[in-house]
Amino acid sequence: MESVLALDNFWLALLLKLAGCVVFFLTIPLVAGYQEHKVMAFMQNRLGPMEAGPFGALQLVADGIKFIQKEDIRPATADKWVFNLAPGVVLIPTLLMIVVIPLSPGGFAEALDIGIFFALAVSSVSVVGVMMAAWGSASKYSLIGGLREAAQLIAYEIPLFLAAAAIVMQAGTMSMVGIVEAQANYTAFGIPVPYAVPQVIGLFVFSCAVLAELNRPPFDMPIADSEVIAGHMTEYSGLRFAFFLLTEFAGMVVFSAFIVVMYLGGWYIWPGIPMPDNALLANLLGTVVTLGKILLLVGVMTWLRSTFPRLREDQLQKFAWTVMIPLAILQIVVVAIFKVVA
Template sequence: MTGLTAIDVSGALGLAYWAETSIKLGVALIVIPTAALLLGYLFLLKMMAFMQSRLGPQDVGPYGTLQLIADAVKFLQKEDIHPATADRRVFRAAPVVVLASSFLLFVVLPTGPDAVVENLDTGIFYAMAVSSLSVLGVLMAGWASANKYALLGGLRAAGQLIAYELPLILAVMGVVIQADSLNLQEIVRAQAEGEIFGFGLIGNPFILTQFIGFLIFMISAQAELTQTPFDMPVAETELVGGFHVEYTGFRFLLFFMAEVATAFAFSALATVMFLGGWWIPGFDFDAPALNVLGPVVMLIKILVVAFIIFWIRFTYPRLREDQLQKFAWKVLIPLSLANIVVTGIFKVVL
């Protein structure tokens, strides 16, 4: 590879390790609330309003653009209440664990040939591993709240996330087999330098050859986000909000930020693995210009994928718990295993 890694660039600028780490941390800390605000405003407020023939927020800022910031200020002003019988240490740590899981996902997401916080050789393995940490935070919140609805929500979430983690990972395996790498940059390169029946103008976006894997990944991501039709852990009509029913103020805000930021991160992973990531047809893979243009292209693709996620959320009714589990174990997992077998056969034959 001729492109420099993020560490090479910082080393060339003469930055110390602490300065390099501080810059990376600062970028990630900026990206998460920005992603939450962007998706929250575009989809939770405006798109849902238009789909339901409403205007959405209009008064706070131009066209309601500052509504979420106003809501954040409101949450920060609210009293941080702890249930009298709650385990306070675990109760306080739970939303931090959930948000940390989202935060760690952004570490390996590439947005250009050099624009990546850490270009790990096992990037996709790392992403799948840290995305599972949110289960611990949800269980902590449900158990520590000392509330039967919160506990039921936490147990439902754990069962759901474990069930849908399997097809999520199996869907990724098809991409790994086809790209011959666990490195997210190399997965983008495989799509950029690939060909479709000898035609290589647009590369070979894996959504064409791994459409079944893409479909399984999107369904599993929807369940991992506990969004409709997989929102059993937070079902208001049954559990009054589920595992975060006892949370107020900024701790509830952390749960909201984690949910929307994780939706952004999963959309970014789908973009990297199935839509060619940040690469633009006609450009050399290591072209320096892609460090500027790549993030813009990446953002557009992420918004398209996120639109699909939130569109499903606003369209379909909630599944029953038994339907949810049967769909994962009897449909998605066998289908993802079949996709791996077919991908392996074509990889060997071709």
């Protein structure tokens, strides 16, 4: 009887965790997308969305309904199965990464001991979906965008992983929860600070690599609308195109959450400031703090999109190989020296 109850509890907990991840995936990215529209409008001295809902708050919901109603067109020469599966292959890794993101002391689906390794490994799968879309579309514009995407990911995943390795070295764990806890009472020269202070180089490297992973300006050469229309998404319409857009907004949220966990102290307001003793209050406060930091970083991404021009392909590659990778290696060396000396 006890084993049956344990089995039931296992499946119930699994369903609740899955439901929580899906709800997070379908709501917070919409908030981030609305924030991006409004911040860009403010920076460009215009109103932005205003008609759908209060102050245009339901604009992305209206866009989703519009995408559902649109005709789903597939090029006559496209590879049917590859073309159809590509949006799902791009979307699912982002959903899986949410599983290991801790929003509060108890607000996570799974506290994997190799959480950061799992998340970064899963994130690499999305490039397969991009290449599937590029090849399966049978379009020269999609293919060019896909080739640029592959070259960009090869270049920028190296500093991304090296920056994450420096964090793992300093925290002494690959657990996302463990990395947050390691910053709870961390001090530099007796002053409580998050890892963003001793790892400011790694923060810069990781943030730039994230922008490149997400094809966000100024690293949006693979989807340069003035040259290749929309890159790998050129031939997509309707709900499949909506999947690509949802993945972009969700990616902004997920990778912002990585930065919050790795560099900004996670759910702690500031290292050295303890969480409330009450578990419910601690989880509520931690969730609010984490989401606030995430949306702040999304705002920074929007600011960069509105401010910086797009890099040329040669500039993009040169920046990765001659600046980003050496800086990431330097960060690892510095962390290693301080770990040994301290």
